[in-house]
Amino acid sequence: MIPIHINEEQKFKTVSIVVKFKAPINENNVTERALLSKLMTKATAKYPTEQLMHDVLAENYGANLYSYVTKQKTAHVVTIGIDFINDKFLSHSENMQQRALELLAEVINNPLCKNKAFHAGKVDIEKQLLKARFQSIKDNKTQYGYQQLMKEMFKTQDYRFPSYGIEEKLPEVTPESIYQTYKSMWTEDEKEIFIIGDIDGKQAVQDVKEYLHMPQGKVSLEKLKIPQFTSPQYFNEQSDTTQAKINIGMTIDMIYGTQDYFAFIVFNQIFGGDVMSLLFMNVREKMSLAYQIHSQIDARLGLLYVIAGVNKDTRELAISTIMEQHELIKKGQFDENLLHTAKTMLITHKKETFDRPKGWIEATYAKGFEDIKLTTEEWIKGIENVKAEHVIEVAQRVAVHTIYCLTNEVQS
Missing domain, CATH: 3.30.830.10 (Metalloenzyme, LuxS/M16 peptidase-like)
Structure with missing residues (x-):
């Protein structure tokens, strides 16, 4: 059973629904997971272009679909969420909660894939964007210096890798490897769902269970082992x-x-x-x-x-x-x-x-x-x-x- 956290907070005009996927930080898939988080929110089987995704969000009163990756302790966390206007601020009810969940379910369950591979052209674009990000970090000496510190402090552990991936691994990423990572994330990751806004909590739980069907994984995180030295x-x-x-x-x-x-x-x-x-x-x-x-x-x-x-x-x-x-x-x-x-x-x-x-x-x-x-x-x-x-x-x-x-x- 995937935990569903509800906050019936009345001070916001929007409602946020977020799904988090947790797995151990792993040198062999952290780059694919970072790319995957971007690919999933830019195209799906039903909306195969960024323009179609943009159009459906616009039709839903400018709903905001987003994703990002972070490190939490020794876990790599992929976050996919959507913010949308509360029905209470529309002239008539649009069932925005169900419409948002329908889109979120499409993003999570039906990415743009064929023959067990993500769309090659879109993968190439995201790889180029990530390559440019790696270069910008090299150019930003503050960020680069911090990453070099992490590599030296945790040189034998995967914790040293940033959440957005590993530059040296980027050439090895293929549409097929991203698909395998997606299937692993969908099946094996430990998941949690969050909903916050001026909502009916019981109805929100019912709606989530209706639209978001995923198996729940169980993740075991290793304790971070920091090598000790007699002097710095x-x-x-x-x-x-x-x-x-x-x-x-x-x-x-x-x-x-x-x-x-x-x-x-x-x-x-x-x-x-x-x-x-x-x-x-x-x-x-x-x-x-x-x-x-x-x-x-x-x-x-x-x-x-x-x-x-x-x-x-x-x-x-x-x-x-x-x-x-x-x-x-x-x-x-x-x-x-x-x-x-x-x-x-x-x-x-x-x-x-x-x-x-x-x-x-x-x-x-x-x-x-x-x-x-x-x-x-x-x-x-x-x-x-x-x-x-x-x-x-x-x-x-x-x-x-x-x-x-x-x-x-x-x-x-």
Whole structure:
């Protein structure tokens, strides 16, 4: 049985229906899955051209059909969704919910295939678009540097690959391999369905069961294994860039939902999570060592990344100054007001998440990856209960794992 999550939220004029497909990240199909997500929403057996797809969406009052791929822990997730106007805002009932589900079912169950292969011409187009995306990421040194950091931190695990695919695998992709990936996704992926809007929940469940018929798979995710070193790995790559790009990966061993988990989130906020953080105020504003700098975390996996663009001549000073900000927190040398601001901002951001349908969907889906199911209220309470000593203790356990620098400086 595929779980169906309903939110009868009255403040939105639109209704969103989303289907999520989950499978382990796999080097051998992540590129096909990324291409598949695009192919499925651009043409189907009933609507074999993009123009026909565009026309049917226009006929449904400008409904929005979309797809994207993400990584959640060690899973690769394909999301396919549709947003449409609520019948209550039309002059007469159009049964928009059923019409949207009919189209979504067409997209998911009847892609444009023949002889166990996707349409070759459309596959070629999507491959060219993905190839151009790979090139644009290479040209964007911030994104490129981050991907190089991921490759070095997780070099033996498929987690190192981005959700949008692997450039080296692209030439191997065929219409037939995408079809095989589609059949595997349709049959074996673990699926969840989300509906949010001013709706009748019971009727929505009935409609979903009528239109969306898919087998439910069961996915087992491996735990991420991070290789440990006695000292940080350091990589320096020569690259055609006007700024030096610094990417630092940090790790901590902790358990989701515990005091450490919440303290780690607050630590990141104080460290480099926003414009009030130590990295921004000290490294960028006070010492002018960075053009841009911030830290971001995957708290569930105990990972933290610092991403900065700096002057190549002061690269080493910038790195040491970043480390000094970490040391300040480890020693408790941060203002109580900064702790209060960090917690307030985190709670505000959390509440704002639910002001958008996508925010509720993603937050609800993320809960399914953990054994402990935290409510929003429990999460907020966990952040509120973080004290300075908790942040200090967590900061002392956060270890620098890998430093990856891009610079146009010629190495001797």
